[in-house]
Amino acid sequence: MTTKNTLFQFQNKLIFYEIRCTFCDENFQAIKLGNLLYTFWHIASRGHWEKMNYMAPTSELQYWKTWANCIIQDTIVENIPKVPMLDRPDSQPNEVLISILGELGKTLDQIKIINYDKNAVLWTCSYCSDLKLFVYFGTKLEAWDHITSDEHKEKMVNKCTEAELEYWKEWITNLEIMSMKYEKKDYDICQRLHGDIYDRQRNSPRVPLIDLPQPFDTKISRDRFKLVYNGNRELLSILKPCEITEKPVDVTCHHCPGSPKFATVWETMQHVFNEIHAQNINYIGTSKDFFHYKLLLKRVLVKQPLPEPREQTSIPKPTSKELCYKLEMCVLPLFPSSLFRETGKYCRGPTNRQILFIQSLRVREDVKFFEKPMKCLLCQLDMSNFSILDVARHAFSIKHLEKALSRCNMFFVEEFEWWMEKLKTSSNLIPSEPSESAEYYLGGLKTIIGNRYIPVFEKLTEKELNLISNVDEQKVRENEEVLLRRFGGCIYCDLWIPTPTDIFPHFFSEQHFEKVREHHPVKQFDVDDVMSLVKLCQKSDC
Incomplete structure (x- = not known):
């Protein structure tokens, strides 16, 4: 392997030599020279020649003359070991063989190389x-x-061995x-996610959205699919057939019952955007x-006939009408606003005791908390009729706090304490006994990333099920802080889990997996992450 340092070493003839000049000294210590190039400069200096009385053997002069002539010659940059066609070969190259590069290039173009050539x-x-230039x-x-490239082949004189x-x-x-x-691996993953839908017949050539894409093709998310699909469907509903859509085709849909056939582009489009077909191809x-x-x-839109001119009628100008009320933005703590600033300690979210306290409260009298119509700007939620408990529960909800955290990056401890004090002193709530649990911050505030993850979790193995059934509750309580800090909240289910014994049942439940699959496949890594703590909390006889 060649680097800039390799070239520098070549030019300087073995850098990091320890050479000392015994003619020149400082404080009775020989001057240390770092490499041969610096040594040459030192020898050629006037001060050094004065110390040598301007005399030296002819053989030594010839040595440095030869060395100087060597370093001013062209430097050869070369990989070690040599790389074929990047370094000059040891044997005589053949002029005919390089023409085969074009054929190899065509083969390479047919491979989805971007996913496979990852070795640096x-x-x-x-x-x-x-x-x-390097x-x-x-x-x-x-x-x-x-x-x-033509430039490189020209440098090689169109020859190689x-x-x-x-x-x-x-x-x-x-x-x-x-x-x-990798294509086989992608196919297996798609088959696990979508069943035998990829095994069905296809049209040749493939018809978009009638036939499924290849397993290794990058698909769009289900939400994105529905958004674009519905937009195209609405546009198609106002269009009429034209010469473009009447073009004859021979298309069969192998995903809908009866394998319907279509003879024109218009029939194909009508089927693609009829909603039932989208469900059958699993979006x-x-x-x-x-x-x-x-x-x-x-x-097709360009080919649509122009609308007939309408008779001009005078339309009375509508009178402006104001809304009966206007929603104001909530600027209380935990609702990000420049109106609230504190200088206390930072934190990443609520504690288990705060969540337990809010969950235990009950409303004595349902009274509106706000005097004016109010909304949560982050969640676009009308809170005008909310009681104080409703507002607090929304402010402490994991979905709301995740949005707030993405905007402000950190919370103040005083924000949560402000709400605790407000709830404790409210006359509209039935007070509850404070929790005796140790107080820890809850983890779980994270952004959902909708990328495709590999490997994908399928189901719990028999060994994993045995481990889950063998969890020791005493050890769960001993590891309470670790469990709550890492898994005290679930962003997918919008749920805080302030009690450590509820963590494993939740994260291994089918309801949780279904919520995750609404966003992306369940990652095996996430399941293994929770399972590592299950192994930590096993009964001693296991």
């Missing part, structure tokens, strides 16, 4: 690099793109094998699929 390299090109590559794919060509042939062959392996599609119909709908 640090290579340079000895043909195209010089002292002014041509570096971070992956083999970058190196291949450079090798097949059979061994060099064989190296890159083997690399592309291995990528093909890896590509098929699976890519951005390219919708882009295809976006362009098609635009072309």
